[in-house]
Amino acid sequence: MASILTDEDNEDLQRAIAMSLESNQKAMATAQDHETNSNAGPTTSSRFNAFLRNLTMSNHEHLTSTKQTGSMSFDRKALEQERLARAASRRRQKSISPPPRKRARVEDPNTRTELPAILSTFHQKISGGAVASSAMHCALPSGLRFPFGTIKKTWSARHTSDERTIKIEDIIDKNNVHTAVLSSFMIDPDWILSTKFNTRRTKFYMILHAKTQAEKAMLRDDFDGLDQARLCMPKLTGMIGCQHSKLMLLFFSGFLRVVIPSANLTDYDWGETGFMxxxxxxxxxxxxxxGSEASLETLPSFAQSLLRFLKNQDVTQDVRDGILNFDFSKTERLAFVHTSAGSHFNMNMHSTGLPGLSAAVRELGLETDEDIQVDFAASSIGNLNYQTINCIYEAARGKDITTTASSERIKNQNAKIKANMRIYFPTHDTVRESLGGPENAGTICLDSSFWKSAHFPRDIFRDYQSTRKGLLSHNKILLVRGKKSDGSPIAWAYIGSANCSDSAWGRMVAKEAKINCNNWESGVLVPVENPPQDLTDLTRTFESILDVPFVYGEGKGLEYSGKKPWFFKEHRF
Incomplete structure (x- = not known):
């Protein structure tokens, strides 16, 4: 039977199933740890599974009932009973655990009214308020660990750590952070709030995925009782499918820490199971x-792009104003690259998705007319064709991909792409032989129907094998290297949330001067400041800014050589 799913439907379905599977995997993987470690944090598998089941159901309620198999049917009544039970449990706990707390406030852009009296405390907390002494404004604060920016690998419980790995605790610094803006697709609230933050001293602004009223109610329940939390749920209507952005803005007394990970707010994504x-x-x-607020017009483009993205997500003005209290001058050599969900027309489309990536490349002086080498590691692959791949390649060269002329040019360079671009995604054998095995690969997604399609770019796929033996990857890393027309080398890396798909980067409609974006995504473009003249060695080219996390092989990646990729829906979890 022919599939009735579009590219976006399939990608949403992959995500939803993957999250449900991953939740079960996490519970299985950590059960022994919780039994043997009295200090282990509480599990949330029942509540989290309910949220994931509801997310899967709501994202695809428009599909016909004939497409719902036994494994994909869900019990709404059971879901609601679980939600009511959780709420009742919280009420009982609050009745015996004074002092009473307020419900987390939810920012709904359709109904929200700006109440300065309510928002002033939060704004004061972000801005420093009475806590920030005049001395803080007069001198560069001590204790800036990452003053110029750095790229790290997440820590793994089963591998040796070094200076280029980092634990989430070392990022958050829970005894000193006073305000945290946290954005994620998936979240385990008990894990992140109970074990990684001191909720007595930190206020929270949570930007989370919730498309239906049931999902929003679930999140409200999860944060019910935490009066320091405000919730923001960016619009997810019509074609908009996913709040996939991962971002942390951590406010300390003397500085702001901007964090752009590929990891969700879950223990397995941050290495605590040692599988991912x-x-x-x-x-x-x-x-x-x-001590003053900067004006938007004088900010470096990194800050302007970040603030534009937050505004698009309906993050409240007081939060955005708080960011203006910090010096973004060290970001002038960087670019904040985002995808804002929805349709964007004419000049507006140049700031988001692939056109936004292209503009960032040009802004940093990294554009070239010459061929480039592109290596893209992703954990989820969309229904690709060479048109999409060509657009990614041209955007990475800094070329304008928004015109009809560019669309015609892009159609005729498949041979160039096959010679110069590689996509890293694990084979079935690599997943089977990993430390976590197939049971822990639920968020690594490629549909077999995509792979078998005549237009799918199978030739450019390479096996993702981690340099840390046995680890699976949730990375989204784009590595680009090449030369200018004068022979000078250029190289840069993208780190963020965007996978290899139209949903993540947008689909161009050149004849209408429009780009359609399904997801909210965020990332950063980091140049290699002095790349070597010889760019052949991928690891050596990027060693000054990151450790390439996958095995590159003999110069062109590890070819599949007849092996099939990992198709997660073929595994019986």
């Missing part, structure tokens, strides 16, 4: 010396 790896960029930005 991710990557993270972070930079510490000092408070402005004069």
């Amino acid at each position: 790896e991710n990557s993270v960029f972070l930079i510490d930005l000092p408070r402005r010396r004069d």
